Amino acid sequence: MTTREPDQALSVDDLKEKILTHLHVSLGTDRNKASRQAWWRAICSAVNESVFDGLRRTQRTHYKEDTRAVHYFSVEYLMGRLLSSNLHNLGCYQAVADAVEQLGLNLSDLEEQEEDMALGNGGLGRLAACYIDSLATLNYPAVGYGIHYEHGLFQQTFQDGRQIERPDSWREYGNPWEICRPESIQEVAVYGRVETQHDPNGKMTKIWHPGRTIKGVPWDIPVVGYNGSSVNVLRLWESRASDFFNWDVFNSGGYIDAARENVEAETISMVLYPNDETDRGKELRLIQQYFFCSCSLKDIIRRYKRAHGDDWSQFSEQVVIQLNDTHPAIAIPELMRILVDRAGMPWEEAWDICTDVFAYTNHTLLPEALETWSVAMLSKVLPRHMEIIEEIDRRFLVEEVEIMWPGDEGKKRELSILENGGHPRVRMGHLSVVGSFKVNGVAAVHSNLVKTDLFPDMVKLWPDKFVNVTNGVTPRRWIKACNPRLATFLDDQVGDNWPAHLEDLKKLKAKADDKAVQKAFMEIKQQAKIDLASTIRHLTGIQVNPKAIFDVQIKRLHEYKRQHLNLLHILLLYRRILQNPDYDIHPRVFIFGAKAAPGYHLAKEIIYAINKVGEKINHDRRVRNLIKVIFLPNYRVSLAEKIIPAADVSEQISTAGKEASGTGNMKLSMNGALTVGTLDGANIEIAEEVGEDNIAIFGLDVDGVKALDRDGYNSRDYYDNNEELKAVLDWLEGSYFTPSNPGELAIIKHSLLDHGDPYKVLADFEGYVAAQEKIDGWYRDPSVWAKKALINIAGMGKFSSDRSIQDYVRQVWKLEPCNIADK
Numbered sequence: 046m047t048t049r050e051p052d053q054a055l056s057v058d059d060l061k062e063k064i065l066t067h068l069h070v071s072l073g074t075d076r077n078k079a080s081r082q083a084w085w086r087a088i089c090s091a092v093n094e095s096v097f098d099g100l101r102r103t104q105r106t107h108y109k110e111d112t113r114a115v116h117y118f119s120v121e122y123l124m125g126r127l128l129s130s131n132l133h134n135l136g137c138y139q140a141v142a143d144a145v146e147q148l149g150l151n152l153s154d155l156e157e158q159e160e161d162m163a164l165g166n167g168g169l170g171r172l173a174a175c176y177i178d179s180l181a182t183l184n185y186p187a188v189g190y191g192i193h194y195e196h197g198l199f200q201q202t203f204q205d206g207r208q209i210e211r212p213d214s215w216r217e218y219g220n221p222w223e224i225c226r227p228e229s230i231q232e233v234a235v236y237g238r239v240e241t242q243h244d245p246n247g248k249m250t251k252i253w254h255p256g257r258t259i260k261g262v263p264w265d266i267p268v269v270g271y272n273g274s275s276v277n278v279l280r281l282w283e284s285r286a287s288d289f290f291n292w293d294v295f296n297s298g299g300y301i302d303a304a305r306e307n308v309e310a311e312t313i314s315m316v317l318y319p320n321d322e323t324d325r326g327k328e329l330r331l332i333q334q335y336f337f338c339s340c341s342l343k344d345i346i347r348r349y350k351r352a353h354g355d356d357w358s359q360f361s362e363q364v365v366i367q368l369n370d371t372h373p374a375i376a377i378p379e380l381m382r383i384l385v386d387r388a389g390m391p392w393e394e395a396w397d398i399c400t401d402v403f404a405y406t407n408h409t410l411l412p413e414a415l416e417t418w419s420v421a422m423l424s425k426v427l428p429r430h431m432e433i434i435e436e437i438d439r440r441f442l443v444e445e446v447e448i449m450w451p452g453d454e455g456k457k458r459e460l461s462i463l464e465n466g467g468h469p470r471v472r473m474g475h476l477s478v479v480g481s482f483k484v485n486g487v488a489a490v491h492s493n494l495v496k497t498d499l500f501p502d503m504v505k506l507w508p509d510k511f512v513n514v515t516n517g518v519t520p521r522r523w524i525k526a527c528n529p530r531l532a533t534f535l536d537d538q539v540g541d542n543w544p545a546h547l548e549d550l551k552k553l554k555a556k557a558d559d560k561a562v563q564k565a566f567m568e569i570k571q572q573a574k575i576d577l578a579s580t581i582r583h584l585t586g587i588q589v590n591p592k593a594i595f596d597v598q599i600k601r602l603h604e605y606k607r608q609h610l611n612l613l614h615i616l617l618l619y620r621r622i623l624q625n626p627d628y629d630i631h632p633r634v635f636i637f638g639a640k641a642a643p644g645y646h647l648a649k650e651i652i653y654a655i656n657k658v659g660e661k662i663n664h665d666r667r668v669r670n671l672i673k674v675i676f677l678p679n680y681r682v683s684l685a686e687k688i689i690p691a692a693d694v695s696e697q698i699s700t701a702g703k704e705a706s707g708t709g710n711m712k713l714s715m716n717g718a719l720t721v722g723t724l725d726g727a728n729i730e731i732a733e734e735v736g737e738d739n740i741a742i743f744g745l746d747v748d749g750v751k752a753l754d755r756d757g758y759n760s761r762d763y764y765d766n767n768e769e770l771k772a773v774l775d776w777l778e779g780s781y782f783t784p785s786n787p788g789e790l791a792i793i794k795h796s797l798l799d800h801g802d803p804y805k806v807l808a809d810f811e812g813y814v815a816a817q818e819k820i821d822g823w824y825r826d827p828s829v830w831a832k833k834a835l836i837n838i839a840g841m842g843k844f845s846s847d848r849s850i851q852d853y854v855r856q857v858w859k860l861e862p863c864n865i866a867d868k
């Protein structure tokens with residue numbers, strides 16, 4: 046591989062010496078007995094010399110220049126591994142790789158020592174990680190705030206095809222990337238009661254007497270920008286028992302009680318909630334959200350006051366806070382509380398500050414995913430915040446809704462932050478819209494649906510509040526670091542500025558017909574497929590043919606993402622092959638990666654069904670190796686980085702209107718996979734960029750789905766009228782795939798026929814099969830395929846997270862880039 050690092054300040058000899066020194070002085074071992082883990086740590090420590098220096102210079106520059114900064118509030122960050130990404134961004138990957146090789150080791154092997162930092166579920170958390178990478182790269186002052194979970198997303202294994210969850214202990218043996226900052230600890234209160242006092246002038250004040258307090262300990266993870274620019278920080282809060290709150294118990298001999306209270310306090314940041322369980326009225330989840338929002342706001346205010354004292358007039362000029370979904374929406378009443386109750390500010394003035402500071406990103410329209418909290422629980426956990434929310438709502442209804450729609454009680458009911466009824470609830474989406482100055486969806490179609498279907502009347506009140514920012518992904522991790530062969534190829538074809546200027550990829554389009562370029566691309570893809578085949582062999586014991594089409598569906602398991610539609614197509618091919626020994630398709634390997642939320646029964650049954658069908662197909666000689674089905678366990682960022690470079694086909698087959706954007710679709714297309722997809726989320730924009738000849742679009746669009754819902758959808762019609770569809774659904778019901786437990790897979794058929802097929806799987810089946818046949822046809826001519834793949838890569842400039850960040854800066858954040866001083 047060629048060496049073309051932009052900033053090679055350190056020689057290979059320097060690096061060797063640093064690594065060996067850290068092996069001695071940081072790890073207390075030497076090269077003769079060091080474990081691979083010790084070597085990995087020594088490399089991290091050597092790298093951290095540069096990382097920490099960049100961090101110090103960045104923080105110093107931001108402080109001296111008193112810059113406006115964005116504060117990204119997210120309960121999830123799906124960071125993955127940091128070593129390779131940091132080395133690439135520092136511009137010293139090749140030098141370190143050479144140094145490690147001269148020490149008799151292999152850097153890629155050592156990278157496997159790192160546990161993924163999996164403090165998120167899926168797309169939303171990975172988006173936050175890509176955004177903080179781009180913010181640092183573009184030199185914008187920014188802090189990511191979140192929760193320092195002791196256990197991230199569960200680790201997945203399969204036992205007889207069923208998902209088993211195990212705790213994820215990503216930092217059991219420490220984590221070299223994080224720095225504890227005890228000097229910035231915050232205290233957070235919960236529970237208790239509110240006392241109302243009237244001073245002699247008749248002014249009412251509220252005093253919250255908390256039931257208990259918790260300590261928030263910040264851990265900083267430096268975020269290195271590409272090309273030695275800024276090093277920003279991701280600040281994650283860990284909960285601990287407050288110094289104050291267990292003293293009395295302890296002194297009165299209640300050692301066990303004191304210890305128990307410690308455990309309870311530490312429980313708050315103990316585990317990440319897996320997706321589905323969020324809206325089950327989990328008190329702990331609410332406390333998690335409040336805990337990190339309160340710590341983060343106090344941290345922001347502390348920093349602001351260092352420069353501005355008690356003068357709040359500049360606050361909204363210095364601070365913007367982006368709410369990544371509604372999970373941090375409780376920050377809105379918390380800032381009101383701090384300003385009104387603590388700083389003694391009049392309500393109106395405080396509200397003006399709030400609504401200049403917060404902006405909100407909506408990530409979903411799925412009703413079950415829209416957060417609400419019961420008024421009863423909020424009143425118990427955060428009694429003062431509940432009062433503040435009621436006051437925000439009262440003023441909103443009187444000052445906005447009543448003015449626009451006088452006397453319209455129906456409108457008030459629809460728009461109110463409170464959903465009244467027997468068990469009233471707080472609608473966090475409504476609170477977020479009312480409390481923010483901008484609201485954005487995450488792809489064009491989704492942002493439109495936010496306006497037309499989710500908050501149509503809010504749009505009438507505030508037409509300019511609603512904007513679109515289409516998601517993006519960082520090309521540093523998702524091309525340069527994970528697919529080095531493709532990166533070198535791109536350097537040769539379009540010059541080496543593409544990692545920071547992804548639009549440069551469009552130069553590749555003119556070369557898409559060039560046979561030599563096509564051949565070079567296909568060889569790179571072939572190598573990646575050979576690598577993945579070896580990973581598959583290692584993880585599952587199954588041998589796959591690297592000449593087959595690698596057809597990939599990797600994402601959380603959910604009915605709306607329709608892994609079961611993919612399964613029905615696999616069953617159809619299997620049946621055709623069995624029925625017709627001459628049936629001719631290009632060999633295909635179907636590769637899945639997906640975790641199901643532990644409480645999501647049907648999702649787990651779909652995993653089981655794919656595994657059982659796969660078992661049968663993979664061992665059936667009559668299949669002649671035409672198809673194989675691989676479900677790789679424990680899908681996560683580091684596994685995505687191995688799968689994506691090797692993908693030929695990207696499955697993006699959600700029901701139109703359900704996937705807000707998707708980002709997996711972008712990562713795969715960037716690496717030269719062709720999309721089989723619906724007109725949903727960012728697929729629509731991908732199709733616009735690559736052209737309809739270079740993507741296999743099928744199925745209902747948003748209007749088609751709505752029309753079916755309006756006119757009455759009957760999935761049974763499709764079953765009755767498509768003989769092959771009927772046959773494969775009936776096949777699932779029998780004992781063919783589960784001989785020891787007949788009928789075990791029938792639940793999938795029932796969900797589609799007897800429970801209304803809410804995600805229109807059967808309606809889209811025929812179109813999906815046709816799209817797959819088109820793919821098969823294209824792949825038979827390598828030149829046709831290579832051309833389409835190259836045009837896909839060429840069209841991906843738009844989907845860099847750098848572009849998304851620039852969209853946020855222009856439309857929402859209004860930031861200036863800040864160059865970092867050398868000293």
Ligand SMILES: *Cc1c(COP(=O)(O)O)cnc(C)c1O
Pocket residue numbers: 123166167168169171599600601680681682685706707708709710712
């Ligand atoms: C990108 C990514 C996702 C999101 O994938 P979608 O296909 O957009 O749902 C989820 N998990 C991981 C590990 C990712 O890297």
